[in-house]
Amino acid sequence: MTRPVYLDGDGAAVQIGDAALDVLLAHRQIADDAPELGGVLLGRYIIGTKDIVIDSTTVPMHGDIGSRFGFHRSAEPHQKALDFAWHQSGGTTHYLGEWHTHAEPDPTPSAVDLDDWARRLREGWGTSGDTPLLFVIVGQERTRMWRGDRATLAIVELKERGRMTHGKIGYEAYGEAAGWKTFDGRPMPTWEQLQATETGRETCRRWEVAAAAIRVAP
Numbered sequence: 001m002t003r004p005v006y007l008d009g010d011g012a013a014v015q016i017g018d019a020a021l022d023v024l025l026a027h028r029q030i031a032d033d034a035p036e037l038g039g040v041l042l043g044r045y046i047i048g049t050k051d052i053v054i055d056s057t058t059v060p061m062h063g064d065i066g067s068r069f070g071f072h073r074s075a076e077p078h079q080k081a082l083d084f085a086w087h088q089s090g091g092t093t094h095y096l097g098e099w100h101t102h103a104e105p106d107p108t109p110s111a112v113d114l115d116d117w118a119r120r121l122r123e124g125w126g127t128s129g130d131t132p133l134l135f136v137i138v139g140q141e142r143t144r145m146w147r148g149d150r151a152t153l154a155i156v157e158l159k160e161r162g163r164m165t166h167g168k169i170g171y172e173a174y175g176e177a178a179g180w181k182t183f184d185g186r187p188m189p190t191w192e193q194l195q196a197t198e199t200g201r202e203t204c205r206r207w208e209v210a211a212a213a214i215r216v217a218p
């Protein structure tokens with residue numbers, strides 16, 4: 001299982017579910033003449049936290065206009081898909097924001113993108129209240145995410161924590177439970193620090209073996 005997670009400075013996390021991620025990655029602009037594509041992000045606010053889960057997305061639809069370096073999403077078909085998802089879910093699936101592709105490995109928002117995002121924040125797209133709007137750009141190699149604040153109109157990039165493996169999930173849960181100290185009180189390295197050395201990578205491999213054993217346990 002892979003779980004890309006994006007974090008903001010407040011400790012809030014945004015997770016892109018596997019199904020949604022598959023759709024996003026399937027639309028990457030890999031071919032030389034592939035146009036920009038996009039849609040809306042759909043998902044849930046996790047009650048009692050600031051966390052958000054992106055469960056699904058709309059896909060390119062009739063009326064969208066995409067060129068190699070530009071994308072305009074048609075309003076009505078995506079809205080219809082959004083309304084349908086909202087009803088189907090009993091009102092728990094919300095509009096969370098927008099995604100589109102870029103024909104570059106590591107995507108950065110254009111001036112047009114930033115204007116468009118600011119406009120959606122000003123116009124109060126999506127649910128009311130202080131929930132943020134999310135903006136995803138799917139590059140050829142990286143997928144990056146920004147969070148827009150409705151009150152301040154500030155747009156900040158969320159930090160990608162990287163794809164989580166079961167071994168890493170277990171290691172980090174252990175680390176947090178242990179205050180990031182080893183059994184004899186020494187500081188515990190992070191997963192990323194382990195990845196930097198041969199013996200560290202062997203430790204990571206053992207955690208993956210342990211996690212796999214737990215997963216198949218009855």
Ligand SMILES: [Zn+2]
Nearest residue numbers: 102109110113
């Ligand atoms: Zn763009």
